[in-house]
Amino acid sequence: EDQVTQSPEALRLQEGESSSLNCSYTVSGLRGLFWYRQDPGKGPEFLFTLYSAGEEKEKERLKATLTKKESFLHITAPKPEDSATYLCATIIQGAQKLVFGQGTRLTINP
Amino acid sequence: DTGVSQNPRHKITKRGQNVTFRCDPISEHNRLYWYRQTLGQGPEFLTYFQNEAQLEKSRLLSDRFSAERPKGSFSTLEIQRTEQGDSAMYLCASNQGDTAYGYTFGSGTRLTVV
Numbered sequence: 750e751d752q753v754t755q756s757p758e759a760l761r762l763q764e765g766e767s768s769s770l771n772c773s774y775t776v777s778g779l780r781g782l783f784w785y786r787q788d789p790g791k792g793p794e795f796l797f798t799l800y801s802a803g804e805e806k807e808k809e810r811l812k813a814t815l816t817k818k819e820s821f822l823h824i825t826a827p828k829p830e831d832s833a834t835y836l837c838a839t840i841i842q843g844a845q846k847l848v849f850g851q852g853t854r855l856t857i858n859p
Numbered sequence: 860d861t862g863v864s865q866n867p868r869h870k871i872t873k874r875g876q877n878v879t880f881r882c883d884p885i886s887e888h889n890r891l892y893w894y895r896q897t898l899g900q901g902p903e904f905l906t907y908f909q910n911e912a913q914l915e916k917s918r919l920l921s922d923r924f925s926a927e928r929p930k931g932s933f934s935t936l937e938i939q940r941t942e943q944g945d946s947a948m949y950l951c952a953s954n955q956g957d958t959a960y961g962y963t964f965g966s967g968t969r970l971t972v973v
Contacts, residue, residue, distance in 0.1 A: 753901075755901075783961055783962075785961075785964075790966075790967075790969075791966050791967070792863075792865075792950050792952075792964035792965050792966045792967050793902065793950075793964045794964070795961030795962070795963065795964075798961055836901050836902075838901070845890060845892075845907055845909075845914070845915065846892065846904040846907060846915065846917075847892075847894075847902075847904065847962060848904070849901030849902050849903070850901050851899065851900050851901050852899075852900070852901050
C-alpha cells in the first residue's frame with residue numbers, strides 16, 4: 750500500500766533558525782510529489798510539485814528537494830509568518846488522487 | 860474567479876440527521892475531488908469527478924455518503940444518518956490538465972456531529 754510519512758510531527762524554531770522537514774514515501778510509480786502549506790481552519794495552499802529525483806524548487810525561504818525515497822522541505826532563516834502545518838502528498842502513475850502524509854506542524858518563535 | 864468555494868464553512872448537526880455540503884470549483888477545472896481531514900492528520904481522499912462522471916470512490920466512502928456533480932459544475936456531498944465519527948473538515952479541490960500547478964483546495968466545511 751502506498752504510504753507517505755512526515756517527520757517530525759511538530760517542530761518549534763526560533764526566528765532565523767534554519768531547519769528541514771522530511772517526507773518519506775513508499776509508492777509504486779511516483780508521478781509527482783507535492784508540498785502544501787495549511788494554516789489553521791483553512792484548506793491546503795499549493796507550494797511545489799517535484800517530479801524526479803534530483804529536482805529542486807525554491808520559493809522565498811523555502812526549498813524542496815526530491816530523492817528516490819524522500820523529499821525535504823528546507824526552511825532558511827524562517828519568520829513567524831512561516832508558522833503553519835506543512836503537508837506532503839504523492840500521486841502515482843495512472844491515478845488522480847493525492848495521498849497525504851500527516852503533516853509537520855511548524856512554529857517559529859520571534 | 861476567486862478559487863474553490865465551499866459552503867457552509869461550519870455545520871453543527873445532531874447525530875442521525877442528514878447534511879449536505881456544496882463545492883464550487885474553479886470554473887475551467889474539469890476535475891473535482893472531495894477529501895476528509897481530521898485533527899492532526901493529513902487529508903484523506905474520498906472521491907473524484909471528471910466533468911459529471913464520478914470516476915473513483917474510496918473505501919472510506921460508506922453507503923451513507925453520496926456525491927454528485929450535475930452538469931460538471933458544482934458538486935454536493937451528502938452524509939445521511941450522521942455519526943459522531945463523521946466530525947471532520949471536508950475539503951474540496953479542483954484541477955485541470957498539468958499537475959505542475961497542483962490541486963487548488965477550498966477552505967473546507969467543518970462538520971461537528973453532537
